Amino acid sequence: xxxxxxxxxxxxxxxxxxxxxxxxxxxxxxxxxxxxxxxxxxxxxxxxxxxxxxxxxxxxxxxxxxxxxxxxxxxxxxxxxxxxxxxxxxxxxxxxxxxxxxxxxxxxxxxxxxxxxxxxxxxxxxxxxxxxxxxxxxxxxxxxxxxxxxxxxxxxxxxxxxxxxxxxxxxxxxxxxxxxxxxxxxxxxxxxxxxxxxxxxxxxxxxxxxxxxxxxxxxxxxxxxx
Numbered sequence: 001x002x003x004x005x006x007x008x009x010x011x012x013x014x015x016x017x018x019x020x021x022x023x024x025x026x027x028x029x030x031x032x033x034x035x036x037x038x039x040x041x042x043x044x045x046x047x048x049x050x051x052x053x054x055x056x057x058x059x060x061x062x063x064x065x066x067x068x069x070x071x072x073x074x075x076x077x078x079x080x081x082x083x084x085x086x087x088x089x090x091x092x093x094x095x096x097x098x099x100x101x102x103x104x105x106x107x108x109x110x111x112x113x114x115x116x117x118x119x120x121x122x123x124x125x126x127x128x129x130x131x132x133x134x135x136x137x138x139x140x141x142x143x144x145x146x147x148x149x150x151x152x153x154x155x156x157x158x159x160x161x162x163x164x165x166x167x168x169x170x171x172x173x174x175x176x177x178x179x180x181x182x183x184x185x186x187x188x189x190x191x192x193x194x195x196x197x198x199x200x201x202x203x204x205x206x207x208x209x210x211x212x213x214x215x216x217x218x219x220x221x222x223x224x225x226x
Contacts, residue, residue: 034058
């Protein structure tokens with residue numbers, strides 16, 4: 001049974017989400033502000049955290065970023081305003097794995113929650129190597145030039161998808177279909193956000209270029225030969 005943490009300051013929304021998730025078989029804890037969310041996230045182990053962006057004492061974006069800096073890589077699903085494109089982008093940049101816009105459809109929230117949890121439980125045992133990049137799907141660990149790289153679950157999923165299609169050019173839409181696993185409400189450009197994040201973590205520190213941009217087509221993961 002998966003254990004979830006919901007950090008939401010609106011009492012009615014928090015209660016409704018808790019009831020709905022528990023009805024679906026999840027164990028759910030609730031925090032009503034960012035500081036309590038931080039304390040609960042660092043004191044207990046969760047399979048997934050659902051964070052509202054607008055929180056008192058410590059907002060959801062700061063909470064997400066602080067957890068990542070502290071080495072907490074529990075998957076995070078952000079709740080953002082309908083017109084909150086900036087918050088959605090900032091949340092992904094802070095280390096969130098996905099987002100759902102308010103007001104949200106509860107079936108969509110459940111679908112995204114289950115999709116993230118499925119990816120986290122993926123146990124395809126064969127490690128993958130492309131040049132100096134090595135990933136282990138069973139443990140969700142990745143290395144570049146022999147050094148382990150900390151990736152969010154969504155970043156790892158995008159990298160694994162590219163690695164399983166190494167040498168092939170894959171479109172943004174193909175990445176969405178392969179990684180998000182169901183109809184995605186946002187723009188296909190979200191794939192570009194994750195590719196940028198992967199480049200920053202895998203290539204930029206070493207002056208390499210494993211992920212090529214094929215303009216007008218998509219991306220290709222290659223052995224850069226270094």
